[in-house]
Amino acid sequence: xxSNPLEEYNRKRNFAKTAEPSGVRSTLxxxxxxxxxxxxxxxxxxxxxxxxxxxLKSWAVPKGPSASPKEKRLAVPTEDHPMQYASFEGVIxxxxxxxxxxxxxxxxxxxxxxxxxTLAESxxxxxxxxxxxxxxxxxxxxxxxxxxxxxxVKMEDAFARPLSDILDEQPASVISGKLVENIT
Numbered sequence: 001x002x003s004n005p006l007e008e009y010n011r012k013r014n015f016a017k018t019a020e021p022s023g024v025r026s027t028l029x030x031x032x033x034x035x036x037x038x039x040x041x042x043x044x045x046x047x048x049x050x051x052x053x054x055x056l057k058s059w060a061v062p063k064g065p066s067a068s069p070k071e072k073r074l075a076v077p078t079e080d081h082p083m084q085y086a087s088f089e090g091v092i093x094x095x096x097x098x099x100x101x102x103x104x105x106x107x108x109x110x111x112x113x114x115x116x117x118t119l120a121e122s123x124x125x126x127x128x129x130x131x132x133x134x135x136x137x138x139x140x141x142x143x144x145x146x147x148x149x150x151x152x153v154k155m156e157d158a159f160a161r162p163l164s165d166i167l168d169e170q171p172a173s174v175i176s177g178k179l180v181e182n183i184t
Contacts, residue, residue, distance in 0.1 A: 005055050008079040012097040019090045023082020025054040031109040032119065034132060035086040036065060038173075040180045041100035046167075048075060048152065050110065050130070052119045055080040059150055065106075065137060067154055067161040075143060075150040089175055091183060101183040103173035108134030126150075135174045136166060 006023055015022045032051040039047055039060075046064040049056035059075035066073055086107060092099050113129040114122050122128045126145030132138055139159030144151050154160055172179055 005053075005080045006082055009081055012079065014096060018092050018096050020088060020092060021082055021084035023084050026083040028054055029083075029109075032112075033083075033086055034108060034110045034130075034134065035104060036106040036134075036137065037088070038064075038103050038105040038171075038180045039098070039100060040102075041092075041098055044180075046105060047078070049081060049086065050119070050128070051083065051086075052123055054083065056083060056085055057123060059143075059152070061152060064167045065141075065152060065154075067137070067159065067164060067166045069154045069156045069160050070162055071154070073152045074148070075152040077150060087175065089173060089178075089183060101180050103178060103180045103183055104175045105171075106134045106136040106174055108132060108137070113140065129155075136170050 005025060010022055013020055029051060034051065035049045035056070037047040039045055046061045047058055048061050048065060049058045058078045058081050060078050061073050061075045063073050087104065089103050091101050110133065111131045112119050112122065113131055119128070128143040129140070131140050139157040140155030142153045142155060144153070
């Protein structure tokens with residue numbers, strides 16, 4: 001991991017204008033955390049973030065995560081974010097990188113299901129297998145790096161919901177209860 005994994009994150013933001021947290025690498029949590037932020041920017045998308053080595057490894061998921069094992073979701077890697085970002089809700093001002101409204105759509109902890117490999121090793125090899133313990137998302141998920149980018153896939157388990165659209169069923173923030181359109 002680079003000596004300053006948050007250099008790109010900090011370079012892209014003017015913290016005199018945005019309420020987004022600046023940050024440095026944090027100490028590891030007892031149980032690693034994940035967050036899914038619903039982001040109404042130039043296009044609505046969801047940002048999926050996993051704590052790995054003291055930062056939030058991040059992917060933009062254009063269609064959002066799914067609870068159906070039948071749906072593979074494209075996950076485009078973005079810059080690492082500081083751990084403090086896991087609770088960020090607000091408006092990124094116009095003209096700033098990522099301008100738009102952000103809510104915490106889901107959050108929780110997760111477990112690495114790949115025995116014999118650390119999360120960082122799994123990330124580096126392009127295949128993460130994790131179990132989410134979130135308020136909305138639960139159970140096994142796989143993140144797999146392909147030539148086209150990463151794919152996020154729900155695993156077949158007791159939490160799989162092949163006939164539901166969890167994004168439409170539960171659109172509000174787990175912190176404020178607000179919809180992303182109502183964040184000011």
